[in-house]
Amino acid sequence: MIRHFINHKVISFMLFVVVLCTACNDFEELNTDPTRLTDVDAASVFTQVVFDTGMRSRSYGNIGNYIGQYWTNTSLIDQRHRYDFRGSDSEAVYDVIYGIRNDIADLKQRANEEGLDDYLGAALVLDTYLMTYLTDVFGPVPFTESVAGDQLNFTPAFDQQEIIYRQNLDSLDKAYELLATQPGGNFIRGGDPFYFGDNLKWRKFANSLKLRMLMKMVNVDQSAKGEISHLIEQGELIASVDENAAIIYDGRFGLESANSTGTAGSVALGATFADLMHETLDPRRSHMARLGTDANGDVINVDEDRNPIYLGVPSGEEPDIIRNFNGLAAPYTGLNGLTAPSLILSHAEIEFYMAEAILKGYAPGNQDDARAHYEAGIRSSCEWWGVDDDEIGAHLTKENVQLSDNVDEALEQIYREEYINFYYQGYDGWLNYRRVGAPAFNIGSAMLADDIMQRMVYPPLLKEVNGENYDQAVQMLDRGDDLLSKGWWSN
Numbered sequence: 001m002i003r004h005f006i007n008h009k010v011i012s013f014m015l016f017v018v019v020l021c022t023a024c025n026d027f028e029e030l031n032t033d034p035t036r037l038t039d040v041d042a043a044s045v046f047t048q049v050v051f052d053t054g055m056r057s058r059s060y061g062n063i064g065n066y067i068g069q070y071w072t073n074t075s076l077i078d079q080r081h082r083y084d085f086r087g088s089d090s091e092a093v094y095d096v097i098y099g100i101r102n103d104i105a106d107l108k109q110r111a112n113e114e115g116l117d118d119y120l121g122a123a124l125v126l127d128t129y130l131m132t133y134l135t136d137v138f139g140p141v142p143f144t145e146s147v148a149g150d151q152l153n154f155t156p157a158f159d160q161q162e163i164i165y166r167q168n169l170d171s172l173d174k175a176y177e178l179l180a181t182q183p184g185g186n187f188i189r190g191g192d193p194f195y196f197g198d199n200l201k202w203r204k205f206a207n208s209l210k211l212r213m214l215m216k217m218v219n220v221d222q223s224a225k226g227e228i229s230h231l232i233e234q235g236e237l238i239a240s241v242d243e244n245a246a247i248i249y250d251g252r253f254g255l256e257s258a259n260s261t262g263t264a265g266s267v268a269l270g271a272t273f274a275d276l277m278h279e280t281l282d283p284r285r286s287h288m289a290r291l292g293t294d295a296n297g298d299v300i301n302v303d304e305d306r307n308p309i310y311l312g313v314p315s316g317e318e319p320d321i322i323r324n325f326n327g328l329a330a331p332y333t334g335l336n337g338l339t340a341p342s343l344i345l346s347h348a349e350i351e352f353y354m355a356e357a358i359l360k361g362y363a364p365g366n367q368d369d370a371r372a373h374y375e376a377g378i379r380s381s382c383e384w385w386g387v388d389d390d391e392i393g394a395h396l397t398k399e400n401v402q403l404s405d406n407v408d409e410a411l412e413q414i415y416r417e418e419y420i421n422f423y424y425q426g427y428d429g430w431l432n433y434r435r436v437g438a439p440a441f442n443i444g445s446a447m448l449a450d451d452i453m454q455r456m457v458y459p460p461l462l463k464e465v466n467g468e469n470y471d472q473a474v475q476m477l478d479r480g481d482d483l484l485s486k487g488w489w490s491n
Helices: 002-030 042-054 061-067 087-114 117-138 161-178 199-217 224-234 271-279 347-359 367-384 389-396 407-421 426-436 461-465 467-476
Strands: 071-073 245-247 267-269 342-345
Touching: 042 087, 042 117, 042 245, 042 342, 061 071, 061 087, 061 426, 087 117, 117 161, 117 199, 117 426, 161 199, 199 224, 199 342, 199 347, 199 426, 224 347, 267 271, 271 407, 347 367, 347 407, 367 389, 367 407, 407 426, 461 467
Parallel strands: none
Antiparallel strands: 071 267, 245 342
16 A cells, blocks of 8 residues: 555655646757757848848937038927037937948858858958948047957957058958959849848948048048049949849838928028029929928929929028028928839949049049039939939930030039939038038027037047946047037048
8 A cells, every 4th residue: 555655755746747848848949949040151241231230320310400401400408409409319320330330240251161252351341331330420539449349348448540541441442352263152132122132232332431441531631533543443333223222111121111201390401502502403303302382382482483492491590580480391200102222332422533633633534524423423322213214314404414525613513413312311411521521501690509419429438337448439529529520621
């Protein structure tokens, strides 16, 4: 009887253990996502990095639209057009870019392990784009010590802008060579949101990014002229709208374009941008903003020839001045049509650089060559914005659009078109203003600086977590951690 009881207890205990183990296994299976990757390869990391570079790194773009005087806030709450920034504004740029760079470091490691030269080359191009952008906005920033894989460094030293530029140029040369190879396991077609596995387009992107950098550097390093000339003569640059470096909202990757709506009552076009566009009655205006109308839907503002005015308000002015404007043009919160892009480098930008380089003597060519590139840039930009061919042709025949035979006047026209082309790339428009000093920006009566800002100040948290290196970085700036401290290449 006792033996039977003991056997019964043992058997019951064993059954309990079996049931418990089975339940544990079932519980573990239930809590394991069967679709989640446990061994992420370079291709998967690459796709995320391209999306983040093309989209998340631009998520602070609205701030740039104010700094670049493309937009002005009219709600009297957001006053970034007066340079009244929040600490989070700097962090929005700084933190996002360093977060993406950590993923790029992971991509580089995996690409090396898997022997994928093209992934490694693309990673170098994206990293160069991000770091060049970051140092252009802030000046000295952590670079050589900023991303070290698994070795976390919360107090990296800051590098001077010139050092970052020169190392990045070397990275682009290396990337160009890596992208020449076609190893097994080449770009997965669906995993490359920019160019769908086309190495030649990636090489053009690398060279075009290099041209953008050299056009800034030539202000302080005349030796850049030779490299500019070589790139243009070589001809391996972004050569069409289809080669723009952009994320396209065309249904692929689940990205669908939403209908654009105006933001009347809170945001208007900046007068710097709006007035410049009205000078030539630019056909891109209707694709960029909504006209101010009255209750009956009639256009409020027209010029003496009855042409509609997409009215903008000057940047940096007092609220009382802003209230005096009626019928302001409201920029679209999204862009019209299927393309609704997140654009980081365009064919039009490259065409304008080539026209400018020829007129400045950086590259061979004559006035007709410069004119051809200038017109190609306007055509490409208009095409990107959805302007039809007939409108583009008519626009190019306008007297004040046709490139002047006078070099100084022609350069001013090119600067105008560069600025217009950077619409919705607000930071880029502002950076180009710092490069060439045109077009004329408005210095508003209520700006918190007495001139056009030259940089963003560092995120406040840096002073707390990396104070010693922050202090050293401030010493590298001509006016300290101030909006008016000039960058290395600024005009």
